Amino acid sequence: MRLAPRARPARVAVFAVYAVVATMILLLFFEFVVNRKLLPSNF
């Protein structure tokens, strides 16, 4: 689907915000839930 030219920057910005938020949530989940609560291993 091609968007109207004026709609592209807004959509890219929204996608970037989503990506940053999702990355932060994943990072915190991996560290504080998976590593510190679920996985006791020390490699």
Place this chain on the structure above:
Amino acid sequence: MAVEPSEQVSEASDPTFSHTRDEFWEWQPRFVRRGWRRVVHRIGQAFMVAGVLVLLFVAYELWGTNFWTKRAQSRLRNEFQDKITQVTRAPTTTLPPSTAPRSTLPPEPELPDAMLLPAQGEALARLQIQKIGVDVIVVEGVDPGALRDGPGHYPGTPLPGQDGNVVVSGHRTTYGAPFHNIDKLAEGDTITVDTPSGSYQYRVKWTRVVAPQQVDVVDSTPGLRELTLTTCHPKFSASQRLIIRAEQVGEARPLS
């Protein structure tokens, strides 16, 4: 969402390309629209999402965890520097005598109060191994939280410069991987441990791979001043332990 009128194509003429956003995202091949095939399709999607998450987690473990260690090491380095500054200003006290039998070694160094009993997770020493590019602050304790910050000093083992076996453990991979290349050390290589009481040089005596249950490698070595580095082996596995044993060479030198 603005769509150019020229983009409007009927589904009949092009089933893979619809003219509204909702139809675009909800379009599926005809074969997945009915019955159990739809279920299998969803399960497949779930597996793909799970696979991507697992790959992201692996990437996080290998590279992302370094973020936490770098931050902690920066804090510990400042803490260690402050400790050295305090020590150079404060009067010194003497360590309680070691319980190990005395040997012909030079007397143990006089250590300041700040060096005697560092709290769990506090900066204890600076470990440098030039050959493999290691320069890290060692913390007190070997629990997972302490090892996330840097290599940890086994509680109960002597401090650098004291008689006995100083034991330091560190991650081989993840969390900065301070001991990643420690397998490259060989007999005769030099390890430097800086503490507020001075700088100590150790020379590698031997390296050995042992089972995790073989804990005698951390036993005391009365009459000797030794340093033992332990880490997991092989890389990316905790099935064995790699042990580096070094002996102190000379006496404490003033910190440069």
